[in-house]
Amino acid sequence: MGGFSIWHWIILLAVIAIPVVAVFLIVVLVNRSNKPPAATGAAPPPIGQSIEARLRDLDALRARGVVTDAEYAERRAAILGSL
Known part of the structure; x- marks a missing residue:
């Protein structure tokens, strides 16, 4: 009857491990x-500038030649979509 049995170790591990894991998950x-949102690559529209x-x-x-045709189409759609 001396010492810890395997069940004692399992219970002790559960009592210590569950709070540690919970705190870790909360911190993560x-x-x-x-964290700030990821940049989408599109610049915000200039303030006060008309469509x-x-x-x-x-x-x-x-x-x-600063923007490609694909970028032009995408940005034009974004500008017109802000109406």
Whole structure:
């Protein structure tokens, strides 16, 4: 009757391990929720600039070769989608 049996060790492990795992999971979830959102690559629209001016600027960028046709189409759709 001396010493710990295997059941004592299992219960002791469960009593210690469950709170440690719970605290670890809470810390991980809190850290994930505090991260800033990933950048989408699209710049926010200039403040106070009209839709027409933004489309003209986009046309000028495409004419200079700064944006590809695919980027042009995507950004034009985004500008028109903000109406």
